[in-house]
Amino acid sequence: MNKKDIRRMLLPAALILTMAIAPMFGVKNATAANPDPFFDISLLAPNTNPARNQWATLMTEQLPKIGIGIDTFDHTGWAQISPRTWSHPGPYPIPTYAEGGFDILFVGWSWGLDWDPTGLFDCESWTPDGDNFYQYCSEDFDAALSSYSQAFLVADRITYAEQMQQILYDDLPALCIIYPRSLYPMAEGVSGMDGLLWASVYQPMEQWSVEGETELHYATPADFVDFHILLYESVYDAQWLRQIYNGLLERENGTREWI
Template sequence: MNIPKKIRLYILVLSLLTLTSIPLLPNLGHAQTTIFKITLLVPSSNPARQSWSLVVQSSLQALGIDAERQVLAFGTVLDRAFTPDPSLVGKTWDQGGYDAVFIGQTLSIDPDPFMFYHSSQFAPTGSNYELWNNTLNDQLTSQIDTTLDDAARINLLKQWQVLAYDEQPAVTILYTNETVAWNPNIVSNGAQVFGAYHFPADWPPIDQLTLATGVTNATIALAQTGPAPDKGYIPYLSDSYYDSTVYAQLYSSLAQRNDTIFRTMLPQLADGTVQSPGWSVASDNKTWTVHIRPNIKWQDGICCVNATDVKMTFDAVQDSTIGSYLKSFYTVIIGGKNNVTIVDPLTVKFSLPKPYAYFVQNILTSPILPWHLLSPVWSIPYASWKSSCFNTGQAASSCSSLRYTGGPVGTGPYMWVGYNPTSQTNHLTRNDLYYFDFPVNGKTALQTYYWSGQRIGLSVPLGNPARLHH
């Protein structure tokens, strides 16, 4: 996916980030003190959000609502609201759960409301954080997923939108524009890239940006907020948008979206071309065969990506031991570990329990992880993935009991070098083993992200590839 970017890009903005796309998710079970009592969760990493939370608190109190604030670490808020202990799901703040949270959430460019709103997707192993349990909603979201005709599926989506507007336990504000600033003296194609890739549907990969003519060494700053690493660098263990801005550059998927306008899907780790991709579906519309691109090396030089890596990735996200917040979604769509089988070293078969209209867009875009480093059999048990240095980026001494004590490794355009806790900077460098073209021009150029609130950086050599501009 660039994960869950593709299937479920959301940005957590607790307490109030802007007045644009902010659904309010109330838990109305709270004991009423005045009209009622509500606790606002506020991330400590961002002074601006803390200021906004005071405005929100004051406004609610003016209405006779007993509103209080809790300033917590960003990860703590994520844990409390989105991945709580199962015993705390649906509980109020006073009971160990949450009352209200402000989030930015999108169904992405290929809208699939199933993972956010079907009753099978309740947190903590799913993304139905509102715990919406509605029979008609379940029927419509299931029909949307299994309807392969585009016109019929869009009609079902429109019906679902009416239902969600009337019944969904959230208030959603739609916005259609954003402001992105870039320096044209450094980046030559900013208008093109930020026009084709835009939040909240998709954020452009670093390797989309092209240096201006004559520029060979540069620093590019993209302002964001929030800590990274927070939950970590394994996509299936982190529901933090901020982590995804780092790990999205490290990994590759079987398929990748080319743009958010024409919605072209490119073979990435899958073999083939746009015109003839390395995936196909049988006449039953449930059996998918994917051929893997040969000779793709991992960033540590190990060759090559194969069917074992793919199967382990999809087995892991469906395994209860690692505790993925996406487990319920993948399990429903794929149907279990036995439904992903190795045909040969470069071929994988997915035998779905029923057709899924967004299989390429939402399943084949899942980041593929390295079996040779993460194998639960002989390297890192599933139970240790979360605390592994591969996920945390911590020093090897913090995970010395594990067979692999290094940081994250993928096949993406940039490699993880390290994290500096003093400057709060993630350092990435260009992956010269990348299987798509990286022209010599730009090899020494640097791109750095700076996040407002906490300064979180990515230092990466910026290439000048045209690989996604087919």
């Protein structure tokens, strides 16, 4: 037997031996432990929205990784959230969660095409006078908001809106963890659909068409519940009611300007 054959026999034996004795040296799977928290907070989150439930739960897992401990995760209904936020009885400012207020509240805001944050971040809208439970106040923001609300030209409104957004970005009265985007898969040949107008309940289906077809079939991911144009809560109800009760004003498909 030559040396080459001996090496071929010894190599598998060496590998088997290495694998056999590895447990003796205490080989363990590496797991990253969370650092000691710098401070602890309590999280308050509504349990009424499946997507929001997932994001709130995810944050309870992620915050400890950067040294923010979770004391309480209060996953509850709006009836329990309201007394700690918008309907807090005072005194003000709203205190911490341990004192009957809140530390962090997970909430989602849905905006129309004409963004109007009046009542949400301005100084005069501090709870209980408005929805500014953030208890944020900025004279610069209020001035930009006032100019924005009184401007008639779209270009001017965009300028003031950008000023407000920059102020909020710098001051961070709220931290955005997700900007949802709507996805609308559709068959080839469908034209005329504007995803932004549709999501904002501004587009009638009469603007849609399917090449070579006389019928259009639309699938919605939820059941219809409300049948009153002024009393609906779900955006899906709003979208189909919009097909029955058209508005007096329409937005042009493509430019999205009022016509």
